[in-house]
Amino acid sequence: MENSENIILVPYDFTEVAMHAVDHAKSISSKNNIKICLLHIVKKDSDIEPSLQKLNEETALIKDKYNIETQGIVREGTIFKTINEVAQEMNAIMVIMGTHGIRGMQKLTGSWALKVIVGSKIPFFVVQEKPIDCEVKKIVFPVDFKTENKEKLYWAEFISKLVNT
Incomplete structure (x- = not known):
């Protein structure tokens, strides 16, 4: 989990919800000196x-709003594969x-967010709203007596350190 680059990847589709994700990333980034990279995915190379160009304009607006540098990347692909590929x-x-x-x-087939997350080796925060200015007091995750839960505990500790630094 150690990372010399310390990058938070934010899939960015120019919507208000994507900007909420940037708000969350900024909150964690400012506490931990972590870079933010915005990823926009397109369907065709053209x-x-x-x-x-549009993403570069957005990164300039984010710099003005938060006084943080963000990098912008545009890739051809689908959200279901490209987000995890770029994150890795x-x-x-x-x-x-x-x-x-x-x-x-999606009520029948499952959410797109869940389809993106499945199989990822990198932790995901999935958000809908702006962050609330308060500290994280609880991290909740399902536990049973399988050995995989040691990894869940490791990730909970990792995330706790990031959000409460």
């Missing part, structure tokens, strides 16, 4: 250049992703 390439310490909630057919 969309990369205009999207990168960057050796990100976590992904903070905004979600719009379950709608329509």
